[in-house]
Amino acid sequence: MTEPEPENRTDIRAFYLLGFVGLGDLQVPLFCLFLVIYFVTIIGNILIISLVVTDPHLHTPMYFFLGNLSCLETCYSSNILPMMLANLFYGRKRSISVTGCMIQYYFFAILGVTECYLLGAMSYDRYVAICKPLRYTTLMNDRVCLQLIAGSWISGLVLMSIILYLMCQLYFCGPTEINHFFCELIPMLKLACNDTHLIEVVTILISAMCILVPFFLTLASYISIISTIMRMSSVSGRKKAFSTCSSHLIVVSIFYSTLMMVYTLPKTDKLRDINKVLSLFYTILTPLFNPLIYSLRNREVKDSFKKAVAKLYAIKRIHHCTLK
Numbered sequence: 001m002t003e004p005e006p007e008n009r010t011d012i013r014a015f016y017l018l019g020f021v022g023l024g025d026l027q028v029p030l031f032c033l034f035l036v037i038y039f040v041t042i043i044g045n046i047l048i049i050s051l052v053v054t055d056p057h058l059h060t061p062m063y064f065f066l067g068n069l070s071c072l073e074t075c076y077s078s079n080i081l082p083m084m085l086a087n088l089f090y091g092r093k094r095s096i097s098v099t100g101c102m103i104q105y106y107f108f109a110i111l112g113v114t115e116c117y118l119l120g121a122m123s124y125d126r127y128v129a130i131c132k133p134l135r136y137t138t139l140m141n142d143r144v145c146l147q148l149i150a151g152s153w154i155s156g157l158v159l160m161s162i163i164l165y166l167m168c169q170l171y172f173c174g175p176t177e178i179n180h181f182f183c184e185l186i187p188m189l190k191l192a193c194n195d196t197h198l199i200e201v202v203t204i205l206i207s208a209m210c211i212l213v214p215f216f217l218t219l220a221s222y223i224s225i226i227s228t229i230m231r232m233s234s235v236s237g238r239k240k241a242f243s244t245c246s247s248h249l250i251v252v253s254i255f256y257s258t259l260m261m262v263y264t265l266p267k268t269d270k271l272r273d274i275n276k277v278l279s280l281f282y283t284i285l286t287p288l289f290n291p292l293i294y295s296l297r298n299r300e301v302k303d304s305f306k307k308a309v310a311k312l313y314a315i316k317r318i319h320h321c322t323l324k
Contacts, residue, residue, distance in 0.1 A: 012172045014095040015191070019087040019181040031088035037288050038081045044291030045070035048301070055304040061140045062129070062244075065122045066294060068149055072118065073287035076111045079104060080283050084181045098172060101183035106164045108182065108283075113156035113210040119252050120214030121148040126245040127221040131228045159206050166199040180276060182283065211259065218252055247294050254289060258282045 020030055052058045052067035083104070087094050096104070128139045163185070173193040180187050185203060189196045222245070229241045258281035295301050 012098065012174055012176050014097050014176065015101050015172075015183070015188075016093040016095050016177045017083065017087060017181065017183070018093050018177055018179045019084055027088050027091055031085060034081060034085055034088065034284070037284060038077060038085065041077045041284075041288045041291070042074055044295070045074045045287065047305070048291050048294065049074075051301065051304045051308060055307070057300065058304055061125050061145045062122070063300075064145055065118065065125060065149070068152075069115070069118055069122070069290060072111055072115055073290050075107070076115070077284065077287045079107050079111065080182045087181070093177070096183065101178075101188065102164065102167050104183045105167075105185055105188070106160055109160040109163060109185075110156040112282075113159055114152045115255070116210050116214045117152035117155055118149070119248075119255065120217040121152060122248050123218040123221040123245075123252065124148075126248060127224055129244065130225050130241050155210070159210060163199070163203060163206065166202060170194060170196065170199070180279070184279070211256075215256055218256075222249060247298055250293055251286070251290055255282055255286050258286075 020027070023030065048070040049067050052063045052070075083094065083096065125140055128136050132139065167185075167188075170189075170192040171194055172191050175191060178184075178187045178191070189200065225241075225245060229238050232238045232241065258278050262275055262278045262282070295305065
């Protein structure tokens with residue numbers, strides 16, 4: 001892209017996120033729907049974090065990863081949904097500074113990369129539990145779990161810092177509208193007035209590293225898991241083994257299927273709205289599904305929740321009797 005002459009260059013300071021503005025009577029129902037989704041997502045994930053922290057029965061590697069995933073999903077939703085809700089509430093496109101837009105994308109990308117690696121770590125945990133049960137406590141000790149968690153977060157932070165540095169080299173001189181509900185990189189690059197070739201190449205390489213590597217790790221883990229389960233002679237043993245990884249498999253399937261569709265579909269104007277709708281799945285609906293799937297399909301989480309409710313009820317009764 002040819003850079004304009006310095007004397008003719010006028011840098012813009014803000015973008016306008018179009019989001020879902022312009023839907024007329026649908027904006028109020030959408031606002032109510034996404035507000036409910038936001039509250040359920042935050043409450044559900046915080047509840048899982050609280051159960052994992054307070055219940056000793058959940059102090060295992062699987063739930064340690066689940067607690068981190070819930071923390072990540074809470075941050076994920078809080079990074080995107082408030083701005084989107086503001087657009088729907090006011091019924092018009094809202095401005096966000098160029099710096100603010102870059103920061104939103106930066107945190108979104110960090111959380112996205114971390115989730116990819118975290119889901120890969122969780123699949124490895126299930127692989128060891130089912131395929132190498134006698135060595136589970138050795139292979140998945142506290143040190144290994146901490147290293148996997150720290151590695152997931154540090155990878156997201158370091159790799160996305162490279163992208164942020166390259167983004168800071170861009171300047172924008174118009175137009176100012178981003179046809180999306182959050183600051184995604186590709187729509188931003190289309191508005192840049194200088195050459196974006198380097199950042200595009202680096203982004204492709206980093207995306208391949210962040211998405212394909214954990215995806216194939218997850219795929220290989222589940223191929224081994226399914227192969228091991230099918231060789232089990234006991235039907236009850238098969239059911240128990242599959243139930244321990246079914247929730248994670250559902251979450252992984254939803255996350256990767258929508259993520260890959262978004263990034264493999266051609267970035268044309270005709271498919272722009274389809275990309276926007278698909279983006280809803282891995283940015284908004286996946287954080288909602290995670291606590292629901294893990295709580296509804298996991299007996300230990302449900303038992304822990306019942307114990308917590310019973311304990312709170314007992315405390316309330318004791319407090320009530322004391323007041324009398």
